[in-house]
Amino acid sequence: MADASLFAIFMDGVFLKNFLVVQFLGLCSFVGVTKDVKSASGMSGAVIFVITLSAFVSYLLYTFILLPLRLEYLNTIAFIIVIAALVQLVEFIVRKFMPPLYRSLGIYLPLISTNCAVLGAVLLNVMNEYTFIQSIVFGIAAGVGYTVAMLIMASIRERSNVLYVPKAVGRGVTYAFFIALIMSMSFANYFKVIPL
Template identity: 70%
Template sequence: MVEKELFAIFMDGIFIKNFLLIQFLGLCSFVGVTKDVKSAAGMSGAVVFVMAMASTASYLIYTYVLVPADMQFLDLISFIVVIAALVQLVEFVVRKNIPSLYRSLGIYLPLITTNCAVLGAVLLNENAGYNFIQSVVFGVSAGLGYTVVMLMMAGIRERSTFVNVPSAIRGLPQAFFIALMLSMAFVNYFWVIPI
């Protein structure tokens, strides 16, 4: 069991091990849903919720079901089932209460199931051997780190829509070049500060 302060885990999740820019988890939604700030915010909200719930639920299942039954090799399958069920729940809630957000998220909402960020958070928790509170803190902070970067990216992309660039660079390459600059900032600032 790794003894690590909760604050250090929190900062780890948001900045030092930022999911999008440092670990490359969840890039499909990163380039797919960041065309405007509103859908990026909605997507991030859904991901934070699913990530926090998934960290909680998968910790409980791993510790109280799989380990006593000596079936740790089933971890992947049980985690993905838990995540799929949670995403289904979020989808029901969003469709019922915020239909406009449901339409703008489109295919990406059911795809949170196959978003590597969520399963990645769960697996990193398992690998690091975090206890219950640490797992939940890491899940929430990873979600917040995802949100920060999604909002920055969406803001920059929204403003760069009318920038005159060669047509070959418009679209995805442009998004990657913006990500390059954000990533450089994150690597250079947060890797050198020992927290």
């Protein structure tokens, strides 16, 4: 996989292997925080930020600490600690220096340390043996793909507030899953027409 072009990795991350609707990473936030567009975009912003940062940090950690010391088997523990610490750090920095950004992202940041999307991106980087640049591009792509799916889902749910939906289908997450069904078909299949 080390020879895959950056554009191919990016398109893969955003559409073909979209984290939410194709790979099922981060589904809890996909059905939980998409009741309106405002909170969905806040969550997405926080995820792009943290995924990119942790792709960067975990690559350095894996290549320069875990590999030379032959501690690859500890990668799950190491990555989860790094992500949790990173999220805390980002929260402090944003709160101190960027209060407006903190007001819009603040409540979503703690949720991210247990979001499968972040740990998933980091682990997939290691599994696919991506180089440094490829890891970061994949991280950004995963974040952008997450945002695209979250915003589509939130807009559909927000608009369907005024529609009549049968009670058994329209209750909470069930409705979200029906929307996700249609979205996953388009993401996984129709974007295959783009030649990479």
